[in-house]
Amino acid sequence: MKIPVETKPLLWGIAGGAIALAIVGFGWGGWTTGGAADAAARIRVNDAVVMALAPVCVDKFQRADGAVVRLTELKQASTWSRGDLVEKGGWAAVPGNQPPERVTAVAQACAALLAG
Structure with a gap:
């Protein structure tokens, strides 16, 4: 099958336009x-x-025995170890099958709320 000469520029224009559209759309659009x-x-x-779980952790922390003493310890601890203290205390854990990364993230957010 032979394509008429006047159709070739149209097909090249469509192909070039499609490529340009994809580049602009994904790059800047x-x-x-x-x-x-x-x-x-x-x-x-x-x-x-x-x-959503960080305030629950804060509430569990504040209701625990010796919360005032533990809050003082938390505030005196370095920023990097505060999340570990909350996680080791068990306040960041919630019922259900939560991945360890999420428990760690909840503990860090909880510690930030408590210390701040």
Whole structure:
């Protein structure tokens, strides 16, 4: 099959336009792939869960025996070790099957709320 001469520039223009559209769309237009959107959604969900569980952790900490003494210890500890203190105390753990990374993130957010 022979393509008419006047059709070739049209086809090249369509191909070039499609390539330019893809480059502009993904580069500057804010388009994302499904995988990138899923990864961003997972991060946002995890952050939302941590922010929802941190006040529960604070409440558990404040209701525990010796909370005043432990709060003083927490405030005197270095910023880096505060989350570990809360996690070791068990206040960041919630019922259910939570991944260890989430428990650590809840403990750090809880410690920041308590110390701040």
